Amino acid sequence: MAITINNTNTSFALNQLSQGSQGINSSLERLASGRRINKAADDASxxxxxxxxxxxxxxxxxAMRNANDAIAITQVADGALSETASLIQGIREKALQAANASQSDExxxxxxxxxxxxxxxxxxxxQTTTYNGQQxxxxxxxxxxFQVGANSGETINISIGATQADKLGDQNLGMLSDINVTTQEGAQSAIKIADEAMAQLDTxxxxxxxxxxxxxxxxxxxATTQVNLMAAQSNIQDVDYAEEAMNFAKMKVLTEAKAFALSQAKNINKENVLGLLQG
Known part of the structure; x- marks a missing residue:
């Protein structure tokens, strides 16, 4: 005849030991990953x-990288236009020189x-001032x-006007490309053209x-937004190492106690069986 003994103490201890082991494993996972939330089951919301x-x-x-690219473009363009400005100033100086009556035709x-x-x-x-292949x-x-925000529509538009010699100057007197200082009259016009070209370039x-x-x-x-977002994300997801280490130590002690309780429950079970056999 089969002998059946229902040991509630043993079942309870096994269940508690299993839960304790799961808790220790979860704590180790948090300590290893540095995250309080490693899977949806930890905290879905x-x-x-x-x-x-x-x-x-x-x-x-x-978006920060995009903005830096755009800033680099403006820096390249402005650096080149600084050289253009120097050249226009030089042209004006030569026009002033040519406008003087003391100058010969030669x-x-x-x-x-x-x-x-x-x-x-x-x-x-x-023609040669480019960025990533774009003139x-x-x-x-x-x-x-340029997309300079984390969301759709957060953009900044940039336009850079043409600065070739035939695009800068005076609509009535002519463009830089039309300058001719071989005559005193032409030199006088060249001064005005250079002034207008410089004004356009300054614009x-x-x-x-x-x-x-x-x-x-x-x-x-x-930059400020990113720091705040990362801080908020960290507060939600990252683990507090000091708190988790204490939690791990606590669960380890409790699990060891449960393991001891289980061994005691098994001993009691054995004694019951022996008692029945000897009885």
Whole structure:
């Protein structure tokens, strides 16, 4: 005949020991990963919020890279236009020299030759100033949209005007490319053309500077936003090592106590069986 003994103490101890082991494993996982939430079962709502915050933080990080790219473009363009400004100033100086009655025709022709070289350099700067294969100063870089936010629609548009010699100057008197100082009258016109060209160039550079300031402001805002998002995400998901270490030690002691209780329960079970057999 079979002997059946229901040992409630043993079943309870086994269940408690299993729970304790699971708790220790979970605590070890948190300590190893540095995260309080490693899976949805740990905290489903907390994981959802943490993932959303992380997504926003990563978006802000990419937006910062985008803003830095845009700032680099404005710096490249403005650096090139600084050289263009120097060349226009040089052209104006030569026009002033040619406008003086003391100059001979030969001298004016020599001054014109120097101006032609400067005009060639201005065109060369406009044609060769590029960023990632895009020409910046030929009038093609207009209404370019830069994603400088973590969300859709958070953009800044940049436009850079054309700065070739035939694009800068006076609509009535002519453009830089039309300058001719071989006569005193032509030299006088050249002075006015150079002044107008410089004013147009200053406008282009002013717009670039405004865009650069706007981008820098966005970049600073993004940096602050990213720090705050990461801090919020960390508060939700990351583990408090000191607290978790104490929790681990506590669970380890309790689990060891439960293991001892289980061994005692098994001994009691054996004694009951022996008692029945001997009885």
């Amino acid at each position: 907390g994981m959802t919020i943490a993932n959303q915050l992380l997504s926003q933080a990563r978006g802000a990080s990419q 001298t004016r022709r020599a001054l014109q030759a120097d101006i032609d070289k400067s005009l060639e350099q201005i065109n060369n700067i406009a 910046l100063l030929t009038g093609n870089f207009t209404n370019k949209s 282009v550079r002013g717009e670039i500077g405004s865009s650069q300031n706007q981008l820098t402001s966005s970049l600073n805002t993004l």
